[in-house]
Amino acid sequence: MPRFPPHSRDTQPRLCKPLRSPGSLLWALCSLLPPPRGVRYPCPSMHPLIGHAGIARELRALATSSEPPHALLFAGPDGTGRTALAIQYAMMLNCERNRATEPPSAGAALFDMDAVPATRDSGLGTRDSIPCGECRACHLISEGTHPDVITVSPGDTLCRPRPNESSHEKHPTSRDIRICQVRGIIDLAARYPFEAKYRMVIVDPAERLAREAAHTILKTLEEPPGHTVFALITAAPEAIIETIISRCRRITVRTVPRAEIEAGLVARGIEPTLAARSAEAARGKPGVAIGFAAKPDLMGDRERLLQVCALVAAGRTAERFRHANELAEQWRRDRATVLNTLDIWESFWEARLAESAGGDPQDTRDALRAIEAVMHCRADLLAQVQTRPALELMLLSFPRVTLPITVEEPTAAHA
Known part of the structure; x- marks a missing residue:
């Protein structure tokens, strides 16, 4: 069963309805049902993006354009808004106000296509720009229920066995996107x-x-169908x-200034004091x-992790090896938590x-060398270098610090 955006590390979690399998008649029929009149969907994607105004202009x-690129690579740290930008781009491409190109889908002709052309000079979500945030396509994509916007992640999403394969073992806990999933992507892209x-x-x-899997998907990226766009995060x-x-056309997504994040949170109705605290703790990551x-x-959890960092940095070599071992074991179960711990160390x-x-x-x-060691360790882990040696090298590269005050060891376990 497919996993739809915006269930991703870059967006706030929300309830979505992945109730039908792609390609089914039920899916197609249900997707034709119009949304209720006057309904406004209170989901984060309907809000203006926090930061990245230049990228938004480029995507618009x-x-x-008459020939949008068939593949985009959104590259940047977790939490900076890469997936949110990809979803906004899907809304821009399919917004009913975007009449720059003729729709390749016969099904699109069922809908009212008489809309005012978009202007490129105004902000996201306004009436004279795209995405409008009001049409059917914008609503479905922002809710994560559009049948033509699908996220493929490690697991069973779009898993397709070989034609002559009698039995196929499922892999819901896989840490990789496997070739059977790529077969599903290729099959879907051909329709x-x-x-x-x-x-x-x-x-x-x-x-x-x-x-x-990467080599298998390459041919589809080389000769893509005209009606399918890929977004690689x-x-x-x-x-x-x-x-x-x-x-791929590369879109580099960087961190956002703290003031922009704070203003964006206030615009979403967050109390100003909480918005300021959240923006400060996020270190440039809107998500x-x-x-x-x-x-x-969660900010309290962050403070406790900072205390753990202080204790490890002030401790003996054995304490650093123990911390590396804990992180290596955690990496096998939950990589996101370890990457978050590296952010805390930074x-x-x-x-x-x-x-x-x-x-x-x-x-x-010493502090600059330690920051560089964290960055190298993060790159090594993401490049699938051996986990424990990479973590040990990072921790042993840290200078030993002297704490000015006694730090009580937190009750929470090490991350």
């Missing part, structure tokens, strides 16, 4: 969309494409084979800030760097 220009002008296939995370483009990278604003207790050393300003130059150099 691509969406309104016309049910109702959209362009089907959007979001591959998240793209660096988890197994080698055989990645935090580690260096882990993707170069032949795939070369066939993380939205999560903090929705669940402020925050810890950035704070030490700020404290060293005007002080001992050696403290500044």
Whole structure:
């Protein structure tokens, strides 16, 4: 059963309805039902994007061109809004106000196509721009229920056995996007969309494409169907084979200034004090800030993790090996938690760097080397280097710190 956006690391979780299998008649018939009159869907994608105004302008220009690119690579850290941008691009391509190209889907002709052409000078979601946020396509995509916008992630999404394969073992807990899923992608891409002008296939995370799967999808990227657009989401483009990278238009998604995140949260109705705290703790990642604003207790968890970092940095070598072992075991179960812990370590050393300003130059150099060690470790883990040696190398590279005050060991277990 397919997993629909915006269930992703880059967007706030919400309830969606993946009730029908792609390709079924029931799916096609149900997708023709119009939304109730006057209904407004209160979901995050209907809000303006937080930051990335330049990228939004670029995507709008691509969406309104006569030949939009068939594959985009959204590269940047987790939580910066890569998937949110991909979903916005799907809305731009299929918004009923976008009449730049003729719809390749016969099903799209069933809907009213007489709409005012979009202008490219105004912001997202307004009446004279795309996406309008009001038409059927915008509603379904933002809710995560559009039959032509599908996210493929590690697991059983779109899993297709070989034609002569008598039995096929399911792999719901797989950590890679496997070749059987790529067969499903190729099969789906060969069909016309049910109702959209362009089907959007979001591959998240793209660096988890197994080698055989990556080479299999390559031909589809080289000779793509005109009605299908691919969006590859990645935090580690260096882990993707170069032949795939070369066939995608790259969109580099960077962190967002704290002031922009704070203003974006306030615009979403978040209380200003909470918005300021969330923006500060998110370190330039709008998706993380939205999560903090929705669940402020998560910021308390972050403070406890910073205390763990202080204890490990001040502890003996044995304590660092123990911490590396815990993180390596955690990586096997939940990679996102370990990557979040690396973010916390980076925050810890950035704070030490700020404290060293005007002080001992050696403290500044030590903090910079520690930050570099965290960045190298993150890249190694995403590139599937051996986990424990990478973590041990990072922790042993850290300078030993002297805590100015006694830090009580938190009751929570190490992340």
